[in-house]
Amino acid sequence: MSAAHRGPGQGRLGRLTGRLRLRTRMALITSVAVALVTVGVCAAAYVVIRYELVRQLDLQLTQQATLLAQDGRDEETGTLYGECRWLSAPACAQVVTPRTGTPGHPAGAELVIPVTGATRQVAAGSRGAYYSEITVHGHRMRTLTTPLSGDRALQLALRSDTVEQGERQAAQLLAAIGAAGALLAAGLGYLASRRALAPVTRLTATAERIAATRDPAHRIELSPQEEHRGDEISRLAGSFNTMLGELEESVAAQRRLVADASHELRTPLTALRTNAELLARAERLSPAQRDRAASALGGQLREVTGLVNDLIELARDEEPQPLVEPVRLDLLATRCVEEARSHWAHTTFTAELADVTVDGVPARLARLLTNLLDNAAKFSPSGTEVEVRLTSGEHAIDLTVRDHGPGIAAEDLPYVFDRFYRSRQARALPGSGLGLAMARQIARAHGAALTAEAAEGGGALFRLRVPRDRAGRPPRKG
Known part of the structure; x- marks a missing residue:
C-alpha cells in the first residue's frame, strides 16, 4: 500500500510506533499478545461456564420431567399442574394435547406456559422433545417439552435466573481476571524487555560514544551473569566487543604503519631533496661530482620506490x-x-x-x-x-x-x-x-x-x- 493510499489512522499509528523505543515496542507487542491470549482464554472459559450451567439446568429439567411423567400419567389431558403445584416455587408444569391452546379449547385459559405449534406437534407424536427459552410473568425460564403417552405432551419450565446470574458473575470475574492479566503482562513485559535488551542499550551507547569520539577502545560492559548466559543478545554484545578489539588493533596497526612509514621515508626523501638541489646547481659541480650525485639520486629513487611498493603490498589484506x-x-x-x-x-x-x-x-x-x-x-x-x-x-x-x-x-x-x-x-x-x-x-x-x-x-x-x-x-x- 502506497503512502497516498494509507488512511490517516494508519499513518499516525506508523509514526507513533516508529517513534517508540525498541524496549517499549517489545513491551507493547508482548502486552498485546498476552492480552489477546487472556481475552481468548476468558472468552472460552465464559462459553464453557455458560454451557455447563445450561447443561445442569437441562439435566434438572430432564430428571423432574421423568418424575412428573411417572406421577402424572393418570392426570386428565389439558389439566394445568398448578403454578408450581408439583415443584418448588420457581417451577411450573402442564400437560397439553394436540388441541390445547386452540380457539374454543376449555383448558386454554388455565395455561401458564405458552403453547405453540411445536408443542402440539410433540403431543401429536410428530416431533421429539426439545428445549426452549420463554418468559413467564416477567421471569426468564428454561422449558422442556417432552411427549407423554396418549397423545399428550408435558411442558416443564424452570426459572433460569440463577443461570443468568451465574453468567453475569462469571463474565465480571473473567473480565477482571483478563484486565489484571493484561496489566500484569504489560508490567512483566516491560521488565523482561528492559532486562533482555540491556546489552543492546549498552551496545547502542557504546556505538554512539565511538561515533562521537572516534575511539574504538570503548567496550560494552557485561556482568558475569550476562557473559555466561549465552543467549543471542549476550553473544551479540560479546561479538561486538570482539569486533571492537579487532578494529582497535587494526586502527593501531594503521597508525603504527603510517608513523613508521613516515619515519622511514623521511631520511631517503631528505637525501633525495639534497641531491636534487645539488644537481640543480650542476654548473658549479665537476663532472665526477655530477656523476656521483646522479648515481646517488638514482639509488635513492630505487630505494624509495621499493619502500613504497612494499607498503602497497602490506596494505593489501587479501x-x-x-x-x-x-x-x-x-x-x-x-x-x-x-x-x-x-x-x-x-x-x-x-x-x-x-x-x-x-x-x-x-x-x-x-x-x-x-x-x-x-x-x-x-x-x-x-x-x-x-x-x-x-x-x-x-x-x-x-x-x-x-x-x-x-x-x-x-x-x-x-x-x-x-x-x-x-x-x-x-x-x-x-x-x-x-x-x-x-x-x-x-x-x-x-x-x-x-x-x-x-x-x-x-x-x-x-x-x-x-x-x-x-x-x-x-x-x-x-
Missing part, C-alpha cells in the same frame, strides 16, 4: 581470488633459489625439494620465498650455505630456509615479523624492515603459518607450514 591456481611449490622454490644465486653471488644455496602442489597466487608465493632467501643471504657470512628444504608430511607441508649467520637474539625473536623492525645486527645492513612482515602476511593469506626459530648449530631457521586441510584450498584473508 589475495585476488581470480588469480588463485594450483602451484607446484617445488618448481617455484627452484626458480626462486636460482634467482637468489644470481643476486647473492657470495652465498651458496642448496635445495632439497619434494614434489608438492598447493593452491595459491604464484607471484605472491614467489615474493614470500624471495624475501626469506634474501633475508637469509643478508645475514650469511660469505661462503656459507643457505639451506632450503621442502617436505610433505602426513599433517602438513613444511618449507624451511636456514642460514648459518649470527641467528636471532632471544629478545628480538618476538618482533622479527613486525613492520619496520630491525635488530641491532640488521641496522647496518640495507633494507627497510618490511620483507619478513610481508612474508608473514602472504603466508597468512594462503592459510599457512610462518615462524622463526634459532637453528641447531647456529643461524636462524624460518619455517613455512601449510596444514594438509588447507593445502589445495583458496587463500583466505590475512
Whole structure:
C-alpha cells in the first residue's frame, strides 16, 4: 500500500510506533499478545461456564420431567399442574394435547406456559422433545417439552435466573481476571524487555560514544551473569566487543604503519631533496661530482620506490581470488633459489625439494620465498650455505630456509615479523624492515603459518607450514 493510499489512522499509528523505543515496542507487542491470549482464554472459559450451567439446568429439567411423567400419567389431558403445584416455587408444569391452546379449547385459559405449534406437534407424536427459552410473568425460564403417552405432551419450565446470574458473575470475574492479566503482562513485559535488551542499550551507547569520539577502545560492559548466559543478545554484545578489539588493533596497526612509514621515508626523501638541489646547481659541480650525485639520486629513487611498493603490498589484506591456481611449490622454490644465486653471488644455496602442489597466487608465493632467501643471504657470512628444504608430511607441508649467520637474539625473536623492525645486527645492513612482515602476511593469506626459530648449530631457521586441510584450498584473508 502506497503512502497516498494509507488512511490517516494508519499513518499516525506508523509514526507513533516508529517513534517508540525498541524496549517499549517489545513491551507493547508482548502486552498485546498476552492480552489477546487472556481475552481468548476468558472468552472460552465464559462459553464453557455458560454451557455447563445450561447443561445442569437441562439435566434438572430432564430428571423432574421423568418424575412428573411417572406421577402424572393418570392426570386428565389439558389439566394445568398448578403454578408450581408439583415443584418448588420457581417451577411450573402442564400437560397439553394436540388441541390445547386452540380457539374454543376449555383448558386454554388455565395455561401458564405458552403453547405453540411445536408443542402440539410433540403431543401429536410428530416431533421429539426439545428445549426452549420463554418468559413467564416477567421471569426468564428454561422449558422442556417432552411427549407423554396418549397423545399428550408435558411442558416443564424452570426459572433460569440463577443461570443468568451465574453468567453475569462469571463474565465480571473473567473480565477482571483478563484486565489484571493484561496489566500484569504489560508490567512483566516491560521488565523482561528492559532486562533482555540491556546489552543492546549498552551496545547502542557504546556505538554512539565511538561515533562521537572516534575511539574504538570503548567496550560494552557485561556482568558475569550476562557473559555466561549465552543467549543471542549476550553473544551479540560479546561479538561486538570482539569486533571492537579487532578494529582497535587494526586502527593501531594503521597508525603504527603510517608513523613508521613516515619515519622511514623521511631520511631517503631528505637525501633525495639534497641531491636534487645539488644537481640543480650542476654548473658549479665537476663532472665526477655530477656523476656521483646522479648515481646517488638514482639509488635513492630505487630505494624509495621499493619502500613504497612494499607498503602497497602490506596494505593489501587479501589475495585476488581470480588469480588463485594450483602451484607446484617445488618448481617455484627452484626458480626462486636460482634467482637468489644470481643476486647473492657470495652465498651458496642448496635445495632439497619434494614434489608438492598447493593452491595459491604464484607471484605472491614467489615474493614470500624471495624475501626469506634474501633475508637469509643478508645475514650469511660469505661462503656459507643457505639451506632450503621442502617436505610433505602426513599433517602438513613444511618449507624451511636456514642460514648459518649470527641467528636471532632471544629478545628480538618476538618482533622479527613486525613492520619496520630491525635488530641491532640488521641496522647496518640495507633494507627497510618490511620483507619478513610481508612474508608473514602472504603466508597468512594462503592459510599457512610462518615462524622463526634459532637453528641447531647456529643461524636462524624460518619455517613455512601449510596444514594438509588447507593445502589445495583458496587463500583466505590475512
